[in-house]
Amino acid sequence: MTLRAATAHDLPAIQEIVEHAYSPYIERMGRPPGPMLDDYVKRIEREQVSVVEVDGRVGGLLVLIDQADHLLLDNIAMHPDFQGRGLGRQLMDFAEAEALRRGFGELRLYTHESMTENIAIYSKLGWEETGRALQAGFQRVFMRKVVSQDT
Template identity: 45%
Template sequence: MAPPSDPSPRLARPDEAPALAALVRRAYAPWVPVIGRPPAPMQDDYAARIAAGQAWVLEEDGVLLGLVVIEEHPACLWLDNVAVDPARHGAGIGRALLRFVGREARRRGLPEIGLITNEKMASNIALYRRLGFTERGRRLEKGFHRVEFRIAAGQLLAGSPG
């Protein structure tokens, strides 16, 4: 079943930290052999993210479908992580979460959304470009070769191709 067109993700609860970490492990596992080590989201502290009010989840009937981790920065809403349960790929969960991030940026009065991805995650880079994100630069950070993207918050509100 597809998510509603305008889902209402909620803040993750403290007791859900292990479930968030498990969902991220499943979602990012295919990238480990591509980049040669676990991607940064697999190493994140989800209890700390939840405590900081940065982890949001989309669920259906009590089952976590996906999550976003967002940080408020002065000039943009930073999308630190978006992960979808692999069993739900293709159901529009990721697009719904991105639209939520667009709405959240607007609600907070932030004009842009920023993110980074690993330069070896070619399909992610292609997806972000299709969605209208523009590349802002590349850098080596914490041993990862990263590509930074930005998009106007309103561009994600209109929906996304896909």
């Protein structure tokens, strides 16, 4: 397994992962989830995307965006072929380490309220819900996780 910054060469794999990870939610939400609408060319150019590669194949992605007082975990997604191997957990651990490396003591994320499976996973990993609101046309659940050298 290799965790590295995404390059333009990774764009087709990133788009495939996003399609597989989020298309099941279209029916539940009544529209494509936000990550399906994102501009990954710009995200890669801004060095906001990391990928996990296994045996030469991109199996997951992580989008991290610096904010004024926290690191935003904007997207984390695994290709179904790579789910259940602990790679998503490794990406989450990397996000925490990256927040500390960049000088942040807090990670934040948001997800759609209908993505109850994801909310449960985040909660199990120590994230706390901080609110719910309509944002950009989506009913979102906002979560945070305080990180320190001890976590």
